[in-house]
Amino acid sequence: MINRDYILRLIEQFSRALARVLLLRQDYQYEEALILIDELFRQTLGLSSEFLLAAPEEMLLALVKRIDLLDVGKCLWIALLLKLEGDVYQDLERYEESFPRYLRSLRLFLEAVLLEENPRQSDFFAEVEELLTLLSRHELPASLLTRIMLYYEKTGRYAQAEDALFEALKAPDSSDEVFGQGLAFYARLQEKSNAELRAGNFSPEEIKEGLADLQRLQEAHRSPPSAE
Template identity: 50%
Template sequence: MMNKDYILRLAEKFGRALAIILRLREYNQYEEALIYIDDLFVQSVGLTSRFINSLSEDMLLQTFSPLGILNVEACLWTATLLKAEGEIYQDQGNNDESYYRYIKSLYLFLAVLLQEQPDNVPEQTQQVTELLEKLGSYELSNTVKLKLFAYYEHLGQYAKAEDTLFELLESGPVTPTLLGKGQDFYARLLAKSESDLANGNLAKEEVREGQEQLQRFARQDE
């Protein structure tokens, strides 16, 4: 978990970089902004924008997780700069390029936030909210939805987590791994108090109903 002083130092660095990018965008200096971002990628994580954008979300996360330990600073720099790139392409009406950057940015932000207490990283939580709004008209991949499912539970937004779980089940494939995640999710919810569940917009009876629906998916898969 990151301490608050570290988060503040990172936020200051991000803020300075984003202020320059925003100024270039305001003057329609898109190429200059993209060159600046590429330079920041090389300085901060030692990789070019082209290489980063050639990797899948999972491969990116593995790249920033040597020995299985997430390099949080590299991950946050990359997520922040990918979002900034996406906004530049969106300014230019290139929605395909912006979409791929937003998806990767969202995935990396979620990976970091799943390791943090939400109150500890309000700025990054806000970035996720903004990215979900930008991607609202798109169908998210199952890879991203799995992270989102875990993220909503982490926030205590249990109804949203359940909705995301059933989106995954309905879009398929219904794998043993997904069913196991669902069963574990409902076991954790049933161990919570009524008030905790209510704060997450669920009631105990709704949890039991969801658990029964999950079992129906399991039986269909047999």
């Protein structure tokens, strides 16, 4: 299990403030809830959510690392606050502001939860599942979809993992790296027993079909467009 002492201490220390946010939402005092969340961001991180949203993804991930190791507690805390803030904007039906917060929140939750031996046992499994549902109707970047693929794979949902992979391949920001991750995904599935594959709503035949589709897409991606 990942070390979550940092975030548990923060949740305990700021439990009244977090509870207050929920009460404000229940009382439809959304602007007051946003002010309180902003105070939590600044008190615990010295940053605002606007900064975290504006920062390039590489910078965001660098902020939650110590040298090359993920600072899991900090990562989860930022993810939790961003989701909470996104929920308030969702209450306000300001979806253009909830969406980017949910995107960043899910990315950070996945970075931390994927370190779990069994993500289903994570304290934040419910938050990840809720975010996946909230974002399911949106086009997502390939960098996030490949993390979703790994998450579904690690939780034994191989058919959903394959769906995420092919969404990533079709994403505007897809790259050669995604094809490499796809090949590695099918290689790992080939090591699974038939019983494991069936439990994940998959089969050896689907591995062959998916791998063939992936290789066709890769060849098409590599081939230069024909001159007219």
